[in-house]
Amino acid sequence: MSNPILQVRDLRVYYYTERGPVKAVDQVSFDLDPSMRLGLVGESGCGKSTMAMGFMRLIRPPGRIQSGQILLDGVDLTRLSQEEMRQTRLRKIALIPQGAMNSLNPVMRVKDQIADGILDHGEALSAVMMRERIAEVLESVDLDPRVANMHPHELSGGMKQRVCVAIAISMRPKVVIADEPTSALDVVVQRQVMETIQRLQQEMGISVILIGHDMGLMAQSVERLVVMYAGRLVEISQVADLFHDPLHPYTQALISSLPTLRQKGVFRGIPGITPLLLNAPEGCLFYPRCPKPRDVCKDRTPLLQEVKPAHWVACHPYGGAA
Amino acid sequence: MTAILELRNATKIYSSGLINKRVTVALDQVTFAIEGENPMITAIAGESGSGKTTMGMLMLGFLEPTDGHIFYDGRDLWKSSKEEWIRFRREVQAIFQDPFEVYNPFYKVDHVLTVPIEKFKLANSKQEARSKMEEALEAVGLRPGETLGRYPHQLSGGQRQRITVARALLLNPRVIIADEPVSMVDASLRATILESLRKLNREMHIPIMYITHDLATAYHICQNIIVLYRGSVAEAGDVDLIIREPQHPYTQLLVGSIPWPDPDRKWGAGQFMAKGEILGGYGHGCRFAPRCPVAMPVCREQQPPLYRTHGTRAAACYLYKDSPTLEGRDIGRVLNQ
Numbered sequence: 001m002s003n004p005i006l007q008v009r010d011l012r013v014y015y016y017t018e019r020g021p022v023k024a025v026d027q028v029s030f031d032l033d034p035s036m037r038l039g040l041v042g043e044s045g046c047g048k049s050t051m052a053m054g055f056m057r058l059i060r061p062p063g064r065i066q067s068g069q070i071l072l073d074g075v076d077l078t079r080l081s082q083e084e085m086r087q088t089r090l091r092k093i094a095l096i097p098q099g100a101m102n103s104l105n106p107v108m109r110v111k112d113q114i115a116d117g118i119l120d121h122g123e124a125l126s127a128v129m130m131r132e133r134i135a136e137v138l139e140s141v142d143l144d145p146r147v148a149n150m151h152p153h154e155l156s157g158g159m160k161q162r163v164c165v166a167i168a169i170s171m172r173p174k175v176v177i178a179d180e181p182t183s184a185l186d187v188v189v190q191r192q193v194m195e196t197i198q199r200l201q202q203e204m205g206i207s208v209i210l211i212g213h214d215m216g217l218m219a220q221s222v223e224r225l226v227v228m229y230a231g232r233l234v235e236i237s238q239v240a241d242l243f244h245d246p247l248h249p250y251t252q253a254l255i256s257s258l259p260t261l262r263q264k265g266v267f268r269g270i271p272g273i274t275p276l277l278l279n280a281p282e283g284c285l286f287y288p289r290c291p292k293p294r295d296v297c298k299d300r301t302p303l304l305q306e307v308k309p310a311h312w313v314a315c316h317p318y319g320g321a322a
Numbered sequence: 323m324t325a326i327l328e329l330r331n332a333t334k335i336y337s338s339g340l341i342n343k344r345v346t347v348a349l350d351q352v353t354f355a356i357e358g359e360n361p362m363i364t365a366i367a368g369e370s371g372s373g374k375t376t377m378g379m380l381m382l383g384f385l386e387p388t389d390g391h392i393f394y395d396g397r398d399l400w401k402s403s404k405e406e407w408i409r410f411r412r413e414v415q416a417i418f419q420d421p422f423e424v425y426n427p428f429y430k431v432d433h434v435l436t437v438p439i440e441k442f443k444l445a446n447s448k449q450e451a452r453s454k455m456e457e458a459l460e461a462v463g464l465r466p467g468e469t470l471g472r473y474p475h476q477l478s479g480g481q482r483q484r485i486t487v488a489r490a491l492l493l494n495p496r497v498i499i500a501d502e503p504v505s506m507v508d509a510s511l512r513a514t515i516l517e518s519l520r521k522l523n524r525e526m527h528i529p530i531m532y533i534t535h536d537l538a539t540a541y542h543i544c545q546n547i548i549v550l551y552r553g554s555v556a557e558a559g560d561v562d563l564i565i566r567e568p569q570h571p572y573t574q575l576l577v578g579s580i581p582w583p584d585p586d587r588k589w590g591a592g593q594f595m596a597k598g599e600i601l602g603g604y605g606h607g608c609r610f611a612p613r614c615p616v617a618m619p620v621c622r623e624q625q626p627p628l629y630r631t632h633g634t635r636a637a638a639c640y641l642y643k644d645s646p647t648l649e650g651r652d653i654g655r656v657l658n659q
Contacts, residue, residue, distance in 0.1 A: 043508045044479070157370075186369035186535055191579040191589055213509050216538065216581035220589050240585040257510045258583040259542040264562070267542060269514030273478050 003074075004031035005174050005207050006055075006093075011068035013047075013054045016061075022277045024050040024063070026231040029304070032175065035205040037198065039222035039239070041215060041254075043274055047231040048211050049098060052177045055209075056095045057085045073174060090117050094168040098179040101160035104152040110138075110163055111148035114170050121171060137166045140204070141196050158189035162196060169200060176200075177209045182217070194221045215258055219243060227251050230275050230285040233304060237311040247313040250286045284316065292317070324396040325355035325654075326529070327381060327414065327497055331390035334376050348376040350554040351390065354653040356381075356497055361529035362658055363520065365540035365561065367576070368550035377550070378501045378533045382416050383407075412442050415490035419502035421482035425474035431482070432470050434489050442493060458488040462518040480511035487518055491526075498522065501533040516543050537580050541565045546657040549573050552609040555628060558653045559635025569637040572610045608639070616641065627651070634658060 013025035024047040032038050042048045053059050055070055057077060070077040072093055080088060089095075097103070105113055111134045118125065118133065125133060135145040141162040152160055161181060168176050178197065182190035198221060201208050210222055218225055218239065225242050227235040227250065235248040246252045253270040260267070272289035284290070284297040294316055302314040334349040350373075356364075366374045379385040380392060383399055392399040394410050402410065418424060425431060435455045438444070445451035456466040462484045474482060483503060490498055500519060504512040520543050522528050534540050540547055541561055548558040549570065557570040568574045579589065607622040608614070614621065620640055628636045628648040636648045636656045648655060 043510055187537070187579040187581070188369060188575055190581070195589075214581065215509060216583040219583045219585045220581045243583070243585050254510055255583065257513045259513075259538040260584055261538075261541070261565070261582055261587065262584075264542055267513045268517065269480075269512070270510045273481075 002034055005034045005073060006032035007069070007071040008055075009069040009071070011051070011054060011070060012066035013050050013059055013063060014066045015063040017278065020279045023231050023280050024277060025054060026280075027301075028068070028231075028233055030226055030233060030236055032207050032209065034174070034207055035201060036224060037201050037208045037210060037222040039218040039225040040209060040211045040228060041213060041218050041225060042228035043213060045274055045277075046228045047277070048228050049179055051228075052095060052097075052179050052209070052211055055093065055175075055177060056089060058095075087121060090121055090168075090173060091171045092173050093175045094171075094173040094177070096164050096168050096176065096178040096181055098183070100164040100181075101157060101184075104160060104163060106152055108151070109148065110150055110152070110155075113163070114138075114148075114167050117167055118170050123171070133170070137170050138163075140169065140200060141166045142192075156189070157185050158193055161185065161189075161193050165193070165197060165200070169204065169206065172204065173206065175207045175209065177211065179211045180213075181210070183212070183214075190217070191220075197221070215254060227254070230280065231277055232285065232301075233312075233314065234286070235311075235313045236304070237308075241308070241311055245308075245311075247307065247311070247318060248286075248315050249290050249292060253289075253291075284314075325393070326358045326395065328355040328393040328396075329353060329377075329380065329387075329390070330393065331651075332377075332380055332387045332392060333389040334373075334380060334385060335388040347553045349373040349380065349550075351651060352377060352555060352653070353390075353651050354548070354657075356529050356531070357654075357659050358496065358527075358529065360659055361523055361527045362546055363523050363530045363532055363544040364546040364548065364657065365537075365544040366531060366533045366548050366550065367535065367537055367540055368556075369535055369576075371552065372550040373553040374533045374535075374550050375501055376553075378416075378499050378531065381497075381499055381531065382414060383410060408442075412493050413496040415493055415495040415498050417483075417486050417490050417498060417500040417503045420506055421479050421486060422474075422506075424486055425482065427474055429473075430470075431472055431474055431477065431485055434485060435492060438489060438493055444492070454492060455488075458492040459485070461491055461521070462488045463514065464488065478511070479507050480514060483507055483515050484518060487515065487522075491522060495528060497529050497531070499531045499533070502535070503532075504539065505534070505536065512539060519543065537565060537576060538582065548653060549576065554609060554625070555638060555651075555653060556610065557635070557637045557639075558628070559632070559656045560658055563632065563635050569631060569635070569642065570610075570639045571614050571616055571641075573637075575613075628653070630656060632656075 009029050011028040015022040040048050065078055114134050115130055134148050138145050138147055143162050182193050200206055222239055225239045226233055229250050235251045246255055257269055275285050283299050284302050287293050287297045296316050302316050304312045304314045306312050307318045330353050331351045333351050336346045336348055338344050366377055368374045386400055439451045445454055459466045464484055504515050523530050544561045547561040547564050549556045551572045557573045568577045608626050611617040611621040626638045626640045628638045628651050629642040629645040630636045630648045631642045631645045634656050
C-alpha cells in the first residue's frame with residue numbers, strides 16, 4: 001500500500017470572536033490515499049468548508065490555524081511561507097470553492113480564465129502550447145474545445161461547473177478539493193459533473209475530497225467517507241461499510257433521515273439543533289441530541305478509534321474513552 | 323362535484339426582445355384539477371426551465387395564463403371580483419424555497435404570522451391572535467416559547483422554513499402550493515419539514531402541490547406526480563408506478579440520476595448526451611427528441627399526445643402509441659383521487 005498523499009494531524013482552526021474562540025475545526029486527523037475519492041459530509045455549520053479553506057491556507061482573520069499539521073506529499077503546508085504556499089496551490093492542491101461557477105469572470109473568455117492560473121503560477125508556455133493545454137483540459141472535463149472562446153453567460157450551469165473543474169486540474173495537482181460542486185445543479189447535470197470528476201480521479205490519478213451534506217451523492221460518488229459533526233470527525237469508513245453498519249449515533253440518524261427507494265415514507269429528521277461552536281463544552285458534542293447518551297459522554301471527549309478494520313469512530317460505547 | 327382549483331389548457335408564453343422577438347413556451351396546455359374530496363399530495367417535478375415554477379405561479383394567481391383558463395371553485399379566476407380575489411388569496415397558500423429571504427431581518431419572526439392575521443382579520447383580540455399563532459406553530463412541530471419573540475438570525479433554516487409552513491396554515495387554507503420548500507435546507511432537516519407537510523395533508527385534509535426537482539422526496543411524500551420537460555407534461559400519474567418503472571425516456575433519465583443513499587444501488591449506466599447539452603430552440607416535435615436515445619423520425623415532426631398507458635398513468639411518448647390517447651390531455655384522469 002502506498003503512502004497517503006495527504007495526512008492531517010490534529011488540525012485545529014479557530015475563529016477568535018469577541019465572545020470567545022469558535023472551534024470550527026477541532027482535533028481533526030485523517031489520511032487521504034493517492035488516487036482516492038474521499039467524501040466529507042456534515043450539516044451546515046459543522047466546519048467542513050473551514051477545513052477546506054484550512055487545507056488551502058486561505059483562512060482569514062479572525063480565523064487562524066491554531067495548531068496541527070497538513071502533510072501534502074510529506075511537506076507540512078502549515079510551515080510554508082506565503083509565497084511557497086501560493087506556488088503549491090493549483091500546482092499540488094486545488095480547491096473548487098462553493099458556488100465557484102458563479103464567480104467566473106463574466107467579461108473574460110473561458111480560455112483566458114484557464115490561462116490566468118497557469119501563467120500566474122509561472123509556467124512559461126508558448127501561445128501554441130497554451131492553446132493545446134487549454135484544449136486538453138477542456139477535453140478532459142467533457143467540454144468541446146470551442147468552449148474556450150466563449151464567455152460564461154453562453155454556458156449552462158453544468159458547463160460552467162466543468163470549466164471550474166478544468167481550471168482546478170489545469171496544473172495537474174495531486175489533490176483536488178470540491179466544496180459542494182453540484183449543489184445548484186439538477187440531478188441529471190449533477191450526475192454528469194460527478195462522473196467527470198470520477199473519471200479524472202481514475203485517469204489522472206488525482207485524489208478528490210468531495211465536501212457536501214448530501215449522503216445520497218456521497219453514496220454514489222466516493223470510496224471513503226468522513227462524517228463531521230460540530231467541528232470534529234465522528235466516523236471514517238469505506239462508504240459501503242458506513243451505510244451498512246453505521247456505528248456513530250449521528251451517522252445512524254443521518255442515514256435514517258434519508259429517503260430511500262426500499263421503504264416508502266420511512267425517513268425522519270434528526271431532533272434538536274447543531275450546537276453553537278462558541279465556547280464548546282467538554283465531552284461529546286452530539287450528547288444533547290443522542291438517543292443513547294451515557295454519563296461519560298457529557299464529561300469526556302471521545303477519541304477516534306479503529307473499531308473495525310479501516311472503520312474509525314469517536315463514540316464512548318465503542319471504547320473511545322481512552 | 324367541482325374541483326377546487328383547475329387549470330384548463332393553461333399556457334404561459336414569455337416573449338423577450340423588441341425587434342427580434344424571442345418566444346419561450348414556459349408551460350404548454352396543461353389541464354389538471356385539484357379535488358377536495360380526497361386530498362392528495364401531488365408533485366410537479368422537472369429540471370430548471372421545465373416550467374414547474376410557472377405552473378405553481380399560475381395556480382397561485384401570480385401570473386395570468388397567456389392562453390387557457392384557471393378556475394377557482396368553478397369560476398374563472400381572472401374574471402373574479404375583488405372579494406373573490408381576497409378569498410382566493412387567503413385560501414390558496416404558498417410556501418417558497420428560500421427560508422432566508424422571506425424574513426425581514428429587522429423584525430421578529432412573529433411579524434410573518436401577525437401580518438396575515440391583521441390583513442385577513444382572523445382574530446378579534448390579541449389573545450386570540452396569540453393562541454392562533456401558537457396553535458399553528460405547534461402543528462408544525464415548533465415550540466412557540468422557543469420561536470416567538472426571536473429574530474430570524476437566531477433560528478436555523480429548518481425552523482424558519484417551518485414557520486413559513488405555520489404561516490400558511492394559520493389562514494386555514496384549502497390548497498397549499500409548496501415550491502421547493504426543502505431544497506435550501508440541510509438534508510437532515512428535510513424530513514422534518516416534509517413530515518409536517520404530510521401531516522397537514524392527512525390531518526387537516528389539505529391538498530398540496532409539491533413543486534420539486536428532487537424525485538426521492540417526491541416519491542416519499544406524494545401520491546401523484548407530474549413530470550414536466552420544457553413546459554410540457556412528459557409523464558403523469560401514480561408516483562409509485564412512475565418512480566419504480568418510468569416509461570418516458572426523460573423520466574427514465576431523471577429517475578436513473580437520483581443519487582439514492584445506497585451504495586448498492588448505483589447510478590445506472592445509461593449515458594444521455596453528457597457532451598454538448600442542447601440549449602435554445604426546438605422544432606415542432608417532441609421537446610426531448612434532441613436528447614432522446616430512442617428518438618424516431620416521427621418524434622421530430624410532431625409533438626406526441628399523452629397516451630394513457632395504465633389506469634393511473636400517462637406518458638407523452640410515441641413508444642406508447644398503441645395505448646389510447648388521454649382524453650382532453652386531462653392529467654386529472656390518471657391521478658389518484
